[in-house]
Amino acid sequence: MAIQDHDPVKRREATETLAEAVKEMTPGEARIQLMIRFCGSSQLPKEDLPFLLEALHAEEIRPGSYISMAVSSVEPDVAIPALIDLILHGNCEHACECAARALSEMGPQAEKAFNEAMADCPEPRRGVALAGFRHTKREGGHHW
Numbered sequence: 001m002a003i004q005d006h007d008p009v010k011r012r013e014a015t016e017t018l019a020e021a022v023k024e025m026t027p028g029e030a031r032i033q034l035m036i037r038f039c040g041s042s043q044l045p046k047e048d049l050p051f052l053l054e055a056l057h058a059e060e061i062r063p064g065s066y067i068s069m070a071v072s073s074v075e076p077d078v079a080i081p082a083l084i085d086l087i088l089h090g091n092c093e094h095a096c097e098c099a100a101r102a103l104s105e106m107g108p109q110a111e112k113a114f115n116e117a118m119a120d121c122p123e124p125r126r127g128v129a130l131a132g133f134r135h136t137k138r139e140g141g142h143h144w
Contacts, residue, residue, distance in 0.1 A: 011047035019054040027060050046078040056098040068102040080110050084117045087129045100132030
């Protein structure tokens with residue numbers, strides 16, 4: 001399967017194709033199952049990130065679910081800036097909340113980056129992100 005190829009260029013091309021497919025798919029079980037396939041690995045390659053970020057936009061995926069878990073298993077130096085960018089510049093509040101939930105699972109480095117980003121984050125996006133980040137802290141972890 002190309003998304004598991006040893007060649008990072010092939011992995012990136014495959015995940016970009018999957019990200020486009022997710023955008024075109026009808027919301028529902030088939031789309032959920034496609035996205036969940038990325039959750040079985042404890043460490044995902046950075047080339048998978050475009051697909052996972054697109055998956056955070058899917059309204060049928062709850063913040064803090066398997067997709068957030070998968071995003072939080074991508075290299076932090078790559079995933080954290082991408083999640084912060086999605087929070088600050090994305091056009092979907094649902095994805096913003098999901099990104100914040102993923103960051104809340106990634107440890108002190110992500111928490112520091114999140115707190116710094118909130119200084120520049122406009123309302124109402126700031127409120128959505130803060131609620132998503134704090135929800136995990138309040139609940140003590142993922143909410144499946």
